[in-house]
């Protein structure tokens with residue numbers, strides 16, 4: 001592994017050097033274990049502690065198949081899907097690996113008693129499999145997390161519709177929180193040159209998701225002037241949704257839960273901010289009953305901030321706790337676009353406010369290759385910036401996932417894999433200097 005790292009850090013290394021370099025038989029990786037899936041049985045979601053289920057193991061290097069690449073991972077990031085994996089909710093991810101393993105001889109590799117997790121990476125291609133022409137050893141890359149087989153016609157208009165669509169490092173094995181990762185070559189994209197490894201690894205999953213959900217015609221298709229209500233506006237998804245709204249000439253109404261988070265949104269350029277904690281919204285009277293008066297109070301607050309307008313789009317992901325309010329406050333003919341249900345997946349809303357006001361609910365999930373590419377291109381052009389706040393070592397991944405689970409973090413949390421320290425991998429200092437304040441906006445808050 002040291003030789004690989006030396007080669008990555010040497011400006012003289014050539015593609016041939018990487019191609020000739022022997023690969024290790026094993027590498028260090030963040031895993032959860034199949035024999036521990038019941039370890040949190042009976043506990044409340046909040047009390048399930050990722051620090052107990054997340055391990056750092058030596059694992060065997062997987063065989064490289066056609067259309068695939070092995071990548072030396074310099075840095076990765078923590079996504080909420082790794083929190084779900086680590087608390088075995090809503091179901092154990094080993095079921096996904098077993099199902100994938102039944103597909104073919106090659107996919108059997110994924111069905112193991114350990115799951116190497118992680119759905120982001122920035123690193124360097126080490127090897128490519130047969131049929132890979134667009135990428136070669138030595139290429140500096142980031143990877144998006146869409147894994148598709150594309151053998152069915154269903155996925156050929158929009159790859160997210162492939163029946164064998166999976167999220168890499170969540171529904172497949174050999175993810176990015178590791179020293180080496182196995183990806184399909186059509187997950188690879190150029191690493192933005194003005195960013196360090198850990199900065200480049202931070203946006204991937206959430207940036208692509210927010211792009212499809214908010215900007216793409218497959219999602220809400222946001223346009224100039226739209227009022228966009230963004231839940232968790234300084235969190236993983238929300239910090240990119242806020243930037244897309246601002247960059248696209250829309251008007252984000254940012255919901256956050258503290259002064260500090262409100263300040264972050266202001267620093268991004270947002271003006272309309274609601275602190276849900278300070279204003280004390282309680283959309284549920286008890287476990288089974290919502291309080292429409294609270295929806296109305298929330299809607300009035302939005303109108304105050306917009307000069308009397310309702311929102312064209314709600315960027316939804318908290319789910320059960322907020323969904324009734326989200327449907328209520330949406331403008332006539334507006335769109336609620338949802339990609340998650342962090343607080344519970346059985347949503348309740350008053351359907352009269354949907355049909356009588358001709359609103360639409362759109363389901364959105366990750367992004368197809370083109371959408372992920374467009375989202376990455378905006379990062380590479382310095383139009384959208386990473387929202388990296390804190391960086392952990394691979395050994396500390398459990399703590400990093402704990403922070404995200406307990407909502408103790410801001411923006412994105414990074415993890416150094418092979419990178420020995422922060423700040424390495426920058427190739428375009430001039431462009432970096434131009435954007436340095438925006439790149440550092442979330443750091444160490």
Ligand SMILES: C/C=C/C(=O)SCCNC(=O)CCNC(=O)[C@H](O)C(C)(C)COP(=O)(O)OP(=O)(O)OC[C@H]1O[C@@H](n2cnc3c(N)ncnc32)[C@H](O)[C@@H]1OP(=O)(O)O
Pocket residue numbers: 080081084089090091145167205209339340366
């Ligand atoms: C990029 C990052 C993203 C995120 O962070 S997202 C957040 C994290 N992700 C999640 O929380 C999602 C986790 N996944 C799940 O909870 C489950 O994954 C799903 C609920 C999405 C699906 O459940 P399942 O049981 O895996 O799938 P089924 O489709 O219900 O398949 C079970 C059997 O039911 C059959 N079936 C499906 N649809 C129908 C139908 N309409 N009529 C009759 N049968 C149906 C199937 O074929 C299959 O059958 P057979 O077991 O024999 O293969």
Ligand SMILES: NC(=O)C1=CN([C@@H]2O[C@H](COP(=O)(O)OP(=O)(O)OC[C@H]3O[C@@H](n4cnc5c(N)ncnc54)[C@H](OP(=O)(O)O)[C@@H]3O)[C@@H](O)[C@H]2O)C=CC1
Pocket residue numbers: 079080081084205206209231232233234235236237238255256257258261276317318321322339340341342343364365366367404407411
């Ligand atoms: N389908 C897909 O493709 C994707 C789905 N996801 C899912 O989206 C969800 C969010 O992910 P991500 O943004 O990365 O997570 P983060 O934890 O980084 O951000 C979520 C933010 O939502 C806010 N929030 C949390 N709970 C509530 C609540 N009960 N009511 C209102 N606001 C709440 C918090 O902000 P504050 O406290 O400031 O209000 C928090 O910062 C997760 O469930 C994840 O699995 C994520 C990416 C892709």
